[in-house]
Amino acid sequence: MTSTCWSAMMNAPLAFMNNLKEAIHCYHSLTLIITCISTSFLALSLFINLRSKWREANFMKQHGCDEPASLKYKWPFALDLVILAFSMIQKKQSLQWFSSIFENTGTTFQQRILGARSISTIEPSNIESILNSNFSAYGLGKRRATFFPLLGDGIFTQEALPWKHSRDMLRLLFSLNRTNIFKQVEEHTEHHVHCIPNREYVDLQPLFFQFTFDTTTFLLFGKSMNSIQATSTQGKLIAREAGFSEAFRIPQDYLFRRGRLGDQYWLIGGKEFRENCSIVHQFIDEAIHEALSAEYQENKLGRVHSFLDALMKETRDSKVLRDQLLNVMLAGRDTTACCLTWTFRLLAQHPAVFEKLRMEIGSTLGKFSILPDSNSLKKMRYLGFVLKEVLRLYPSVPINSRTALETTILPTGGGPDGTKPLMIKKGEAVGYSVYIMHRLKNLYGEDAESFRPERWDPEVKNDVDLRNIGYGYLPFNAGPRVCLGQEFALLEAGFVTVRILQRFSKLDLHPDDAKIPVGKEDQEVTLVVASTSGCRVKASWA
Structure with missing residues (x-):
């Protein structure tokens, strides 16, 4: 064995030990660095926390x-x-x-x-x-993220300039269409009233939702879906509206529960939620597709100016159009339908109020054949008190x-x-x-x-x-975000109430509902508050 090989064999352990010492030294250095960084981070966090606490304490003392x-x-x-x-x-x-x-x-x-x-x-x-x-x-905090799967970007989920722009468009729409909207309310109320049978229990809640669906689609698209007056040959239309109603209700239930979880809203969702959002979106997309068609555009002359018309002046993006329309659909359909449901539950439960209101209607208008107008509705003080009281107990x-x-x-x-x-x-x-x-x-x-x-x-x-x-x-919020449609909602509710009371002299609430005190009934709370058992009444013709 040569001296070189012997020397290498003798030096190997020494080299290993030196490398080990170096590694240990590096480890200690790294540990020291990590410890210093961690300590600094903790110290900084403690400092920031203490400074925040000090500022909060100072703010509280100041105010x-x-x-x-x-x-x-x-x-x-x-x-x-x-x-x-x-x-x-x-x-x-x-x-x-x-x-x-x-x-x-x-x-x-x-x-x-x-x-x-x-x-x-x-x-x-x-x-x-x-x-x-x-x-x-x-x-609005997490509202946009919470509501986005159903409502997207619309007046309920927008803030700042986008919200102001949407609001200005909607305000102009109500102003331009005041007369046409009232005519639609008249027309659809007549169809609605004639759907109520004599001396038979019927749930008015679905009828009210169909009614507000028709008036709201008129406002949105310039023409009504006419779900109430659909005949047997148009059964597909009724089924379509019913499918939309259920598909629209289910995601709202999810939105309510998502809203209760705050930052953890994303924990609530799932297949049922997504599928029903898709059904709602498809329904609105079909209406938009029709509005964008050449035939619709050619027949535009003479038709009322709709919210969709106003939107299409700015964009043809179907997603933007859908989001805005859905937001207004929610406001115009569900809130007024719920108000009408609670109104007739309460009137049926309180016959003295029902009779007093009928007397006011009779003294103001007289015969059933005389339709109320906006002026005569305003003259009916007790009608105003009734609607105020309904919206007090069951705000939108x-x-x-x-x-x-x-x-x-x-x-x-x-x-x-x-x-x-x-x-x-x-x-x-x-x-x-x-x-x-x-x-x-x-x-x-x-x-x-x-x-x-x-x-x-x-x-x-x-x-x-x-x-x-x-x-x-x-009842309609307040401040800069006060409900723009409150006048329209009260007009709708007032007109329907008057026409039904002109036609029927008595209203009996279903025995199962009549025994439940006001406010103790089962309620469907989504973005609105609805009656779980609906409005089951037996009406008697005058």
Whole structure:
């Protein structure tokens, strides 16, 4: 063996040891670097957190804020409340359960559902701040992402300039078509009234949804789908509308549940949700395709100016058109149909109110053959009180929310007695329920949960004076995003109510429904609040 080989053999262990020492040194250096980085990161996080806490404390002190009451729960991340909430949705008693939470916790409280802090309130001054005086401090939050699979980008999901543009177009549409819309309401009401049999139980709710479907499609497309007057030879049209109605209802149920989960909205979805969204989209796409056809464009002369016509001046993108039309469809169809359903449930349940309203209609119009117009409808004070009371107990949108775009305050709800302001951090959601606020006894008296239209009559002595109720009564929202179609909705509801009461002298609610107190019935809460059992009545011809 040569000396070179021998030397190499002797030096190998030494080289290995040196490499090992180097590796250990590198490992310690790397560990030290990682430790330093981690420590620095933790220190930075602690600093940012402390600075944030200091700023929050300073903000609260500056504005005289205090913490609100807290919703109590037993399980981590309030999972027990999440499970209970979905259980109540399944039992059709979610609003009743939510009302009990406010009753036990207070009119403004905080909760940490799935870790995120949010605020719930039914205080009129807080809602006024959110919707009006401090409007710019709030946005729609996760609404766009939550609603997007069904509604896409439309007036309900848009903000800032896109929302303003959509709103301006819709306002102009209502202004231009006021006369034509009233004619459509007249025409379809007559078809509707003649669908009601004499002395037989019938569910009016599907008829009301068909009616508002027809008037809304007229507003959207310039012509009605005429689902109510479809004959047996047009059975396909009825089936098509019925399929659309069910397909439109199912995704709304999902949207309501998605909305309850806040940032975790994406957990609610699935095949049924996607399939029904597709059915709705296909229905609207077919109507748009027809509107874009050459034949439709050639026959445009003499037809009313529709929302689709206004949209097509700006774009021919079918996705954009569909999104806008669906948003208005939701507003025009479901809200008024629900209002009519609750109106006739309550009238059938309260025969004295029914008879008093019939007397006013008779003294104003006389015979059944005389149609009401907008002027005669305005003269009927008691009709106005009835519709006001219906919308108090069953407002179109029972629950809503906004998300803070900046750290701001609500004027009340903080402190042990709930009278101090409270801080809302940037990114936090504030939910409010008009449905529950409308039942507050301090606003509406001890009989706040009862149906009593006379409470709105200033000539009747009441426990509370409602002439200055302000933001304590919000059937159509308020502030810059107030419902543009409220006048149209009240006109529709008033006209239909008058025509049905002109034709029928008696209305009996189904015995199964008659025994259930107002507000205790099973409810389908989606983006609106509907009756689970519908409006099953037996009408007797006058």
